[in-house]
Amino acid sequence: MITKRTVYLKLLLIFSLLFTVAQSASPLSQEPVSSNSFPQPRIACGPWIQAASETEFTVVWETNVPCISWVEVAPDDGxxxxxxERPKHYExxxxxxxxxxxxxxxIKGLEPGKAYRYRVFQQALVLDEGNKRMVFGEAFGNNFNFTKIEFKASTLDSSRPESRFTIVNDIHANDSLFRKLTKDVVKNKNNFVFFNGDMLSQIESTQQIVDGYMQSASxxxxxxxxxxxxxxxxxxxxSASYDFMRWFPTSTGKTYYTFRDGPAFYIALDCGEDKPDSDIRYYGLSLTDQLREEQAEWLKQVVASDEFKSAPVxxxxxxxxxxxxxxxxxxxxEIIRLFMPILNDAGIDLMLSGHLHSHHFLEKGAAGNNFPIVINPNSTRLDAIADKNGINLKIVNADGKVLHDHQINKQ
Ligand SMILES: [Fe+2]
Structure with missing residues (x-):
């Protein structure tokens, strides 16, 4: 029996179908999505300068969406x-x-000890249809700011009389402490900052790097x-520990490397894990015995090089x-077995470490070491100035108070 209600429902269904067909055929539905639908590309974290040398440095930054990018560089000449048009540098x-x-x-082709202004640009990928079409959105410089020159960094310089730097270590994602320890980095005219390990307790995601310290560093x-x-x-x-080298690239492409600034030649070593590689906490993934063995072979070549031997410090x-x-x-x-014999014979002036979360000053000979070792705690920074006569070290707490002052004289 056909009721009025059944007729009404059938008509409603027919109208709905006609409307859907009409809409899908409408030219309006083929229009590109408004650009407002896409997030504007912006700097999510950074930038920061890595692997600086006298003639090069690497600019690293994170964007909120996948982008292509470039850096424009200009001399600091007023x-x-x-x-x-400033030169564009691409990844x-x-x-x-x-x-x-x-x-x-x-960025290559720079001059030693010179400041350079730079701007980072990003352009979001808004449509990817493979071979057919790939569309990038509007380019943004720095953070939506086209005219203000925000960033400036300097190359290292082997001819300057002193090399000035600050160290933090064992921060273990304590961002508020990190901020207090590093708030005067620029004011103190440091030539570089050194992160001496354990800035996080593990790297499960790169967001932990941002939240733990890099947003504040930026x-x-x-x-x-x-x-x-x-x-x-x-x-x-x-699980994100594999990304460390993308976030903190080095001149060697390895987790160990060297650099020169002022009178000092610096060797940065990777300690590896503290427990045996077979420890249950590493889930069978750790190969740091092998890493240390490889590193020791590399270290022998470093200390035999003219660049190392000719450095005053x-x-x-x-x-x-x-x-x-x-x-x-x-x-x-393993560090004692593999690294120390090489370092003890190499005329090292100073080793700077962390890990123990407490302050120690080890005189030459105190623990089989042929050079002094200074261990910075987890709650302080270590400010250093190296010149041809030696190294001055000040261990400073979060309130800016100098807790320890060490003068290491060249022998
Ligand atoms: Fe540690």
Whole structure:
């Protein structure tokens, strides 16, 4: 029996179908989505300067969405950035620009000890139809600011009489402490900042790097003062630990490297894990015995080089010191076995370490060391000035109070 209600429902269904067909055929539905639908590309974290040398540095930053990017560089000569077209530097992954959220642009051809202004640009990928069409959105410089020159960084300089730097270590994601310790990095005219390991307790996501310290570093100093970083034992852990080298690239492409600034030649070593690689906490993933063996072979070549031998001052960064407060663990024992014989014969002036979360000053000979070792706690920064006569070290707490003052004289 056909009721009025059934007729009504059938008519409603027919009208709905006609409307849907009409709408899908409408030219309006083929229009591109409004650009307002796409997030504007912006700097999510950074920029920061990595792997600085006398003639090069790498600009690293993170964007909120996948982008292509470039960096424009101008000398710090008082001219307007727009006086001429500035050279553009691109990231290349084997001959192709990457679409990525972490940007890593090497700037080459710079001069020693010179300041350079730079701007970072990002352009979001808004449509990817493979071979058919690939569309990038509007380019943004820095953070939506086209005219203000925000960033300026300097190359290293082997001819300057002193090299000035500050160290933090064992921050373990204590961002508020990190901010207090690093708030005066720029004011104190440091030539670089050194992250001496265990900045996080593990790297489960790169967002932990941002939240743990890099967002603060970006706000306080990293666009202006180069950073050098090494892994502590804790940076070996976590499912995003593999990303460490993209976030903190080095001149060697390895987690160990050297650099020269002022009279000092710096060697940055990777301590590896503290426990045996077979420990249950590493889930069978750790190969740091192998890493330390490889590194020792590389270290022999470093200390045999003219660049190393000719430097007036020689300083080593190593998160785990060759010394322990309460019984040596496997990592420390391997450092003593593999690195110390090479370093003890190389005329090293100073080793700077962390890991123990307490202050120690080890005189030459105190623990089989042929050079002094200073261990910075987890609650302080270490300010250093190296000149041809030696190194002055000040261990400073979060209130700016100098707790320890060490003068290491060249022998
Ligand atoms: Fe550690």
């Amino acid at each position: 001219t307007h950035f727009y006086v001429t 290349s992954w084997h001959g192709r620009r990457p679409v990525t959220t972490l940007h890593n642009v090497r 706000e306080l100093f990293s666009p202006f003062t180069p950073i050098f970083a090494i892994r502590g034992n804790h940076e070996h852990r976590g 020689k300083i080593v960064f190593l998160h785990i010191p060759p010394f322990s407060k309460g019984g040596v663990w496997h990592g420390t024992s």
